[in-house]
Amino acid sequence: MPRPARVSPDRILDAAALEFAARGYAGARVDHIARRGRVNKAMLYYHFGSKQGLYRALLRRTFGAIAADLQAIASGPLDPASRLDAAVSAFVRHIETHAHFPSIMLREVAEGGTHLDADTMAAVAAVPQAFAAILKPGVEDGVFDGVHPLSAYFITIAPIVMFVASAPLRAQAAQRRISPTVVGRRISTDAFMADVKRALQRAFAARSSVHQGRS
Amino acid sequence: MPRPARVSPDRILDAAALEFAARGYAGARVDHIARRGRVNKAMLYYHFGSKQGLYRALLRRTFGAIAADLQAIASGPLDPASRLDAAVSAFVRHIETHAHFPSIMLREVAEGGTHLDADTMAAVAAVPQAFAAILKPGVEDGVFDGVHPLSAYFITIAPIVMFVASAPLRAQAAQRRISPTVVGRRISTDAFMADVKRALQRAFAARSSVHQGRS
DNA sequence: GTCTATACCCTGATAGAC
DNA sequence: GTCTATCAGGGTATAGAC
Numbered sequence: 001m002p003r004p005a006r007v008s009p010d011r012i013l014d015a016a017a018l019e020f021a022a023r024g025y026a027g028a029r030v031d032h033i034a035r036r037g038r039v040n041k042a043m044l045y046y047h048f049g050s051k052q053g054l055y056r057a058l059l060r061r062t063f064g065a066i067a068a069d070l071q072a073i074a075s076g077p078l079d080p081a082s083r084l085d086a087a088v089s090a091f092v093r094h095i096e097t098h099a100h101f102p103s104i105m106l107r108e109v110a111e112g113g114t115h116l117d118a119d120t121m122a123a124v125a126a127v128p129q130a131f132a133a134i135l136k137p138g139v140e141d142g143v144f145d146g147v148h149p150l151s152a153y154f155i156t157i158a159p160i161v162m163f164v165a166s167a168p169l170r171a172q173a174a175q176r177r178i179s180p181t182v183v184g185r186r187i188s189t190d191a192f193m194a195d196v197k198r199a200l201q202r203a204f205a206a207r208s209s210v211h212q213g214r215s
Numbered sequence: 216m217p218r219p220a221r222v223s224p225d226r227i228l229d230a231a232a233l234e235f236a237a238r239g240y241a242g243a244r245v246d247h248i249a250r251r252g253r254v255n256k257a258m259l260y261y262h263f264g265s266k267q268g269l270y271r272a273l274l275r276r277t278f279g280a281i282a283a284d285l286q287a288i289a290s291g292p293l294d295p296a297s298r299l300d301a302a303v304s305a306f307v308r309h310i311e312t313h314a315h316f317p318s319i320m321l322r323e324v325a326e327g328g329t330h331l332d333a334d335t336m337a338a339v340a341a342v343p344q345a346f347a348a349i350l351k352p353g354v355e356d357g358v359f360d361g362v363h364p365l366s367a368y369f370i371t372i373a374p375i376v377m378f379v380a381s382a383p384l385r386a387q388a389a390q391r392r393i394s395p396t397v398v399g400r401r402i403s404t405d406a407f408m409a410d411v412k413r414a415l416q417r418a419f420a421a422r423s424s425v426h427q428g429r430s
Numbered sequence: 431g432t433c434t435a436t437a438c439c440c441t442g443a444t445a446g447a448c
Numbered sequence: 449g450t451c452t453a454t455c456a457g458g459g460t461a462t463a464g465a466c
Contacts (some may be wrong), residue, residue: 024325027241030460040433044459098241100376103325110239110318110325112383123394124384132398147396151374151410158373159366166369168327169339176333178340183347183364195366199418245442257444266442275458 009047009057012037014130016058023047024107025055025115056120059108062101063123066094072128080138084156084204085197091157092193095164096157128153128182156200163192224262224272227252231273236315238273239322240270240330260369271335274323277316281309285345295353299371300412302349305374307408311380317380343368359419371415378407 019028030051034041048054069090078086095101096185113121132149139145145153167189173179230252234243249256274307284305293301306366311314328336347364354360359367383402388394 024239024241024322028241031458041460042412043431044461046431049458051460062393091224106321106325106377107239107376109381109384110236110321112237113387116387118393121388121391122393125388126331128398129394136309138365147410147414148400148402148406151378151407154378154407155411155414158377159369162321162324162373163369166263166324169324171436172290172328173336173340176336178333178350179336182366183343185363187363187365191363192366192369196370199362199366201369202420203414203418205417206325215333244440256442257451258449260443261449 008037008039012039012044012047013058013061014053017062017098017100017104018057020055020107021103026192027109028055030054045205052115055115056117059104059116059120060123061202062098062104064126065098066091066101067123067126067130069094070127070134074130074136075131080141080143083138084144084152084200087131088156088160088197088200089159095160102161105161106165131156138204147204152204159196160193163196164189216308224256226236227254227259227262227269228273228276231269232277232313232315232319235270235273235322236318243270245269267330270330271332274331274335275318275338277313277319278342279324280313281299281306281316282341282345284309285342285349289345289348289351295356295358298349298353299359299415301373302346303375303412303415306375310375318375320376321380346371353419362419367419370418374411375408378411379404 006032012033015033016028018036019033020072023029030041033054034044037044044054045149048057056182070087073083073090075084076083108124113124116124128150131153135144135149135152137150147155227248230248231243233246239242245256245259248269249259252259259269263272285302286307288298288301291301303335323339328339331339343365346368350359350364350367354362354364362370389390392419
């Protein structure tokens with residue numbers, strides 16, 4: 001039975017995920033991350049060199065994991081029509097296990113890659129790339145005719161990411177009684193996901209089978 | 216001919232929009248905003264009291280403006296089917312005139328309303344509220360049957376906001392030769408918007424006229 | 431590999447003259 | 449209303465002992 005590692009850079013990364021998600025790159029405090037990860041600052045710097053180094057390591061781990069999941073689907077045996085659904089499910093599952101991910105993604109998009117080196121940016125870019133690979137057979141079969149892969153990527157994941165990331169904001173608004181139910185009745189994450197999946201099925205169905213709203 | 220105002224809190228807000236969009240709340244530097252707005256720090260504090268006060272004033276102006284545009288559509292004469300299209304157009308137009316808006320919105324969602332007071336949060340919440348009001352007649356007519364207004368809101372605006380806000384990140388990736396065209400051929404903003412509008416038309420078409428992907 | 435104590439810079443905010 | 453000079457606090461990072 002091997003001894004468990006006592007240092008655990010992984011635990012630091014977990015703490016970093018929380019902190020960077022909640023406060024952003026500039027707002028994150030190395031002290032907080034160290035305390036939450038139960039190491040002292042010196043140890044953190046010993047492992048990651050700098051705040052920036054820590055941030056990059058975190059992003060590589062985070063985006064790397066989800067890209068790997070998507071790549072597995074891309075090279076899997078599913079039929080063209082089921083692949084999008086599988087991608088959405090994988091994405092949602094990843095968010096459920098990594099609650100900090102949506103916030104980090106939104107912030108990094110807004111940040112424009114300022115703190116990233118080429119390797120880290122490649123890890124981030126691997127996500128839309130894997131997504132495009134998932135769609136490829138369907139595009140060739142005409143199932144997703146005419147839609148650019150990058151369009152499909154944003155149309156698919158942006159609503160999910162923003163809805164989940166906005167949970168704290170919506171909770172605050174509800175708490176402060178700003179329009180008690182925000183818009184009409186409350187909505188659960190599950191109900192939202194169902195709406196999204198249905199919308200995507202319709203949006204990306206082959207053109208021939210769909211009524212055109214405009215010519 | 217009236218003398219032009221020499222103080223111009225508006226110019227400060229313009230500078231603040233740039234800075235907060237580019238660096239986020241914590242990353243923004245009051246010095247930078249003052250310099251870009253061509254006032255000194257003391258003047259800035261004289262007008263806005265604090266960094267937080269400035270941020271709140273900026274959000275009220277930004278979200279207030281777009282909410283007003285949407286409210287005009289909501290109380291306008293358009294038929295139920297055209298209202299969504301008008302909302303999207305208004306949104307896109309607003310982004311074109313206020314290039315910093317998408318970034319600020321993403322960051323504020325991730326921030327979870329931490330720096331906001333009740334008034335500012337109400338201004339932010341007015342946007343989805345106006346959007347729901349735009350959709351209301353269509354929902355009652357069965358055009359958007361079954362989709363929760365908040366779902367429709369995120370499904371509609373999230374792709375647009377994230378695509379536009381991700382432009383710098385995508386530019387960086389392209390510049391560093393990370394998968395030269397990211398995914399397949401390049402895509403223009405116009406092409407993306409066309410894809411989105413088409414997807415939305417399909418996604419929110421009345422159920423009866425659409426082929427169901429799953430039972 | 432681990433920890434304590436500290437250097438040093440940056441930044442939000444203000445005092446006080448005009 | 450406008451400006452210059454400055455302060456106090458908090459932040460990243462490291463030195464150096466063990």
